[in-house]
Amino acid sequence: MSDTDPLTPRRRIALVDVNNCYVSCERLFDPTLEGRPVVVLSNNDGCVVARSAEAKALGIQMGDPWFKLAAQAPAWGLEYRSSNYELYGDLSRRVMELLARYSAWQETYSIDEAFLGLRGTTAELTARARDIRAAVLKHVGLPVSVGIASSKTLAKLANHGAKRTPALGGVANLDAYTPDQVTRILESLPTDEVWGVAGRTKKRLTELGIHTIADLRGADPGLIRKKFSVVMQRTVYELRGIDCLPLEPPSPTREQIMFSRSFATPVSTRAEMERVLSVYAQRAAGRLRKQHSVAREMTCFASTSPYDPTHPHESAAGGASFPIPTDDPVEMVKAATAALMPRIREGARYVRAGVMLAGIRPAGADTPLDVFVPLHDQRGLGRLVDDVGRKFGSASIGLGLAGVKGAPIWSMKRERLSKRATTHWDELALVHAR
DNA sequence: TCTGGGGTCCTAGGACCC
DNA sequence: TCTGGGGTCCTAGGACCC
Numbered sequence: 140m141s142d143t144d145p146l147t148p149r150r151r152i153a154l155v156d157v158n159n160c161y162v163s164c165e166r167l168f169d170p171t172l173e174g175r176p177v178v179v180l181s182n183n184d185g186c187v188v189a190r191s192a193e194a195k196a197l198g199i200q201m202g203d204p205w206f207k208l209a210a211q212a213p214a215w216g217l218e219y220r221s222s223n224y225e226l227y228g229d230l231s232r233r234v235m236e237l238l239a240r241y242s243a244w245q246e247t248y249s250i251d252e253a254f255l256g257l258r259g260t261t262a263e264l265t266a267r268a269r270d271i272r273a274a275v276l277k278h279v280g281l282p283v284s285v286g287i288a289s290s291k292t293l294a295k296l297a298n299h300g301a302k303r304t305p306a307l308g309g310v311a312n313l314d315a316y317t318p319d320q321v322t323r324i325l326e327s328l329p330t331d332e333v334w335g336v337a338g339r340t341k342k343r344l345t346e347l348g349i350h351t352i353a354d355l356r357g358a359d360p361g362l363i364r365k366k367f368s369v370v371m372q373r374t375v376y377e378l379r380g381i382d383c384l385p386l387e388p389p390s391p392t393r394e395q396i397m398f399s400r401s402f403a404t405p406v407s408t409r410a411e412m413e414r415v416l417s418v419y420a421q422r423a424a425g426r427l428r429k430q431h432s433v434a435r436e437m438t439c440f441a442s443t444s445p446y447d448p449t450h451p452h453e454s455a456a457g458g459a460s461f462p463i464p465t466d467d468p469v470e471m472v473k474a475a476t477a478a479l480m481p482r483i484r485e486g487a488r489y490v491r492a493g494v495m496l497a498g499i500r501p502a503g504a505d506t507p508l509d510v511f512v513p514l515h516d517q518r519g520l521g522r523l524v525d526d527v528g529r530k531f532g533s534a535s536i537g538l539g540l541a542g543v544k545g546a547p548i549w550s551m552k553r554e555r556l557s558k559r560a561t562t563h564w565d566e567l568a569l570v571h572a573r
Numbered sequence: 574t575c576t577g578g579g580g581t582c583c584t585a586g587g588a589c590c591c
Numbered sequence: 592t593c594t595g596g597g598g599t600c601c602t603a604g605g606a607c608c609c
Contacts, residue, residue, distance in 0.1 A: 158607095180577090181577035181578075182574090182577055182578065183575090183576095183577070184575085185575075185576055185577055186576050186577065188577070188609090202576080202577085203576085204575070204576035205575075205576080206574075206575040206576075207575090207576085209575085222577090247582095248608095248609085249608080249609050250609075251609080252609080288575095334607095334608080335606090335607065336607085337606070337607055337608085339605085339607090340605095340606075340607085346586095368582090368584070368606090369583075369584095370582070370584055370606090370607090372581065389581090392590090393580075394580090394581085395579095395580070396579095396580095396582085397578075397579060397580080399577090399578065399579080400577090400578080401577065401578090403575095404574095439589095444576085445576085446576060491577090494598085522596065539589085547578095552575090573590095
């Protein structure tokens with residue numbers, strides 16, 4: 140049956156996402172956080188990446204550095220947590236499994252969002268969305284919002300509406316509104332509230348006299364394509380309710396792999412930077428092996444703080460390519476060192492470094508002649524490291540400078556890390572009995 | 574003192590090929 | 592005087608997302 144069959148309701152798209160995801164995950168295992176302002180911080184306890192409604196009400200913004208908030212936190216009663224990705228990832232997986240019961244078309248878009256394809260009348264779909272909310276709350280314990288519309292872009296907007304208007308009870312179905320009502324809603328929203336438009340594009344749209352989402356919807360698609368790109372043109376169509384973005388599960392293998400971190404303490408010696416690079420290259424190679432891929436190119440970088448007014452911002456970058464794509468940690472470490480170390484200045488205060496891998500393809504896709512295979516590949520060193528790490532923990536093995544000693548001074552700061560309550564037996568939540 | 578860490582897609586332009 | 596045209600592949604950089 141086709142979408143035009145009068146007896147078959149047209150497909151609609153629902154966007155389900157977890158409200159204030161990381162904060163909600165923290166509250167699940169620490170109910171004392173309920174009703175209070177809470178933020179979750181980025182790696183290294185650097186800046187705010189999630190805020191409870193109460194924290195938003197205090198004016199705290201996404202990306203605010205923690206050190207600027209810390210002094211006022213006690214007066215505000217503001218609680219903070221270091222990010223616990225293992226916990227969030229596990230809870231996310233449970234939510235996604237539950238959502239799969241509601242639709243055969245599911246696209247997990249991020250750790251806290253999924254698109255679902257649904258068919259039914261407007262009233263049926265609104266009711267189904269309420270079921271979904273109740274089920275996720277009951278079985279996983281997390282609050283979600285649901286937006287329903289005829290395209291992904293509109294479903295996103297509906298979802299924002301569901302969040303902003305408490306009276307909607309967490310569900311907004313755009314089909315329940317008249318065209319005039321929808322127009323009035325879109326007229327009240329600036330262009331950067333739409334998915335795919337941020338600061339730069341908003342500014343350029345303003346110069347063209349396009350101020351609201353309604354203006355963008357009414358713009359000439361050909362002109363938009365010429366001035367911007369095919370992506371923005373699709374946004375115009377999507378706003379008109381024409382579904383242009385396929386609902387497909389994204390590829391399970393990444394096309395680019397990056398391992399990068401800010402340091403708890405700056406790294407200012409070449410010797411220390413060499414250790415950092417060695418560890419990061421091995422971590423990147425590990426991720427590569429985990430998805431059974433090999434890489435052809437590597438880029439490494441290190442940079443000083445862009446916020447330090449007393450020193451100019453410095454960055455170093457260097458690349459390497461592997462004529463025979465590889466996942467071998469020894470080769471990766473060697474390449475990273477050769478690419479970046481000549482550009483590292485003794486005494487510069489580096490605050491961040493990273494290793495990126497590109498030109499990624501499935502391992503074993505093209506088998507090179509034996510004589511071209513580096514010796515380390517033949518020894519299967521990468522797989523050995525992976526096996527040992529899996530059995531005894533990732534800190535138990537490392538090559539060369541990665542060493543196996545305790546955490547070096549530059550490793551991540553996580554002062555308020557909650558327990559990994561759902562994935563580690565020794566970190567289960569404790570329920571006190573009276 | 575202290576400001577995240579991943580990713581994606583698109584476009585333009587150059588090299589190279591026939 | 593007039594000096595092809597189309598295709599692929601690759602890279603760098605921009606913009607955006609969560």
